[in-house]
Amino acid sequence: MDLSLLTKLNELRSNRRAAILTTNMSDGTQRLIRREDDYSQDGLATEFDRRFRSGKSGIVPFEDTDVFLTVSVPSPRLVIIGAVHISQALVPMAEIAGLDVTVIDPRTAFATEDRFPGSKLKAEWPEDVLGEVPLDAYTAVAAVTHDPKIDDFPLMEALKTECFYVGALGSRKTHGKRLERFHDAGLEPALLDRIDAPIGLDIGAASPEEIAVAVLGSIITALRKSPETAG
């Protein structure tokens, strides 16, 4: 491997950018494809799409040879909107499951170090935080404040940036009103269908802790059981 190619790949990794290194198994030639590149004319375009979603490396036959794809995608992140009781349970559970978790809530009475010891906590408006650290396809967003003023913006951002999971707390009635607002804001119906609401797996969760389990279950399902997952 060319050292310059390796350096480039490592730089992308450290910036949470997805990339695929292709290696021609016959002659050893290599190319680096970034997710944001326009590779639609590439013979392997469909394969790249699938692999960027699944994150899985592997061999594919291509033009009389085999090509190995080293797929490098960022580690999964969870952004929780709302420093509420559910979040207090969800943060440690999600961290144990391997997610890099951030909690955002502009209400300083909720977003306190006492309630979330040692967590990545932002007592700011989602608009401001997400301006600095944008959402991406390797991020899950769970909005649990119940307050449209806080939840709506990050939910719409999550849909637009193709976050792998988008969940919103609230009853079917609350969610119906939310869908109307998002529709009026110009979001496509297909995008709106991606919202997990009422939030979480249907396990009859009653307490905030149990709801946290249901939400984490949904997030892992979205991460691991995507229909496009490559074998």
Next chain:
Amino acid sequence: MRYLLKVLIKGMLMTSTDTSSIADVLKTAENWSDSGRSVALATVIETWGSAPRPVGSHLVIDSDGNFEGSVSGGCVEGAVVSEAIDVIETGKPTTLEFGVADETAWRVGLSCGGRIRVYVEPVR
């Protein structure tokens, strides 16, 4: 039996946490190269059966036989390292296959008779 279970569980855990270790190995490869060491990179490109490390796992090796990472969770690393030293000398990539069964598989750490293919390339 208890030992077998332990090995299996260890293998599963390693599979689930591969992403962060990949990052480390590639960074190590870059750092070693930058500091003037001759380096090869080994990558698991195919697995059959119950291989302990997933496709895409890396091992970085220098010309003195130092290495970081893993391609099998322990035991074929020795063979990969010695091949990698040759690759560093010749500058030519090569593909290695470890396809073993039964007792041999057990001895080299491929606990369930898995087979793996490993691509070894120089970093220049």
